[in-house]
Amino acid sequence: QVQxxxxxxxxxxxxxxxxxxxxxxxxxxxxxxxxxxxxxxxKEREFVSVMSGNGDTTYxxxxxxxxFTISRDNARNTVALQMxxxxxxxxxxxxxxxxxxxxxxxxxxxxxxGQGTQVTVSS
Numbered sequence: 411q412v413q414x415x416x417x418x419x420x421x422x423x424x425x426x427x428x429x430x431x432x433x434x435x436x437x438x439x440x441x442x443x444x445x446x447x448x449x450x451x452x453k454e455r456e457f458v459s460v461m462s463g464n465g466d467t468t469y470x471x472x473x474x475x476x477x478f479t480i481s482r483d484n485a486r487n488t489v490a491l492q493m494x495x496x497x498x499x500x501x502x503x504x505x506x507x508x509x510x511x512x513x514x515x516x517x518x519x520x521x522x523x524g525q526g527t528q529v530t531v532s533s
Contacts, residue, residue, distance in 0.1 A: 412436040414506045419527030422496055426531075430491040432506030432524055440464070440484040441502035442522075445515040446491045448529075454498045455505070459491065460515045469516055476499075496531045503528050 413438040415477040432448070445460035459470045468480055477496075482489040489506060504527055509520035 412508050414441060414508060414522055414524035416504065416506045416524045419504060419529045420533065422533055423486060424496060424498055424533050425493045426496050427492070428496060428516045428529060430493070430506075430527060432489045432502055433490075434487045434489070434490040434506075434508060442508040443512045443515045444480075444482055444489040445520065446480065446489075447505045447507055447518065448500075449505070449526075450499075450502040451452060453502075455518070457516065457518050458504070460512070461489065464510055467512070470524070493529070496529075498531050498533045501531050513523045 413435040414432050416432045422428050441463050443462050446458040447455050447456050449455040457471055458474055461468045461480045461482055477494050479492040506522040506524035508522040509515045515519050
């Protein structure tokens with residue numbers, strides 16, 4: 411079992427930066443692959459980024475590539491999403507997710523989800 415709690419959301423102007431963090435509880439944290447998703451109002455939840463348990467493999471959605479960076483600290487059981495050059499279309503609730511299978515995270519079907527944190531980018 412893994413419990414995920416996100417933090418760091420808020421209101422930011424377009425072009426600004428924001429850093430989201432997700433703290434996980436539970437043992438064998440480093441074996442879980444971790445990802446970020448987001449859901450904008452009236453839209454389906456979409457994949458943002460995923461990082462493998464050992465940190466060697468990462469993927470990003472095309473819409474955030476070059477602007478967002480995922481990282482993890484296994485010693486602190488945290489995964490972060492550094493967001494830069496934010497755009498109004500990045501406005502969404504951002505969710506942290508985890509699964510023992512990498513592809514389940516990448517495909518949007520992880521076993522564990524956080525409660526979400528709101529990110530609002532004003533124009």
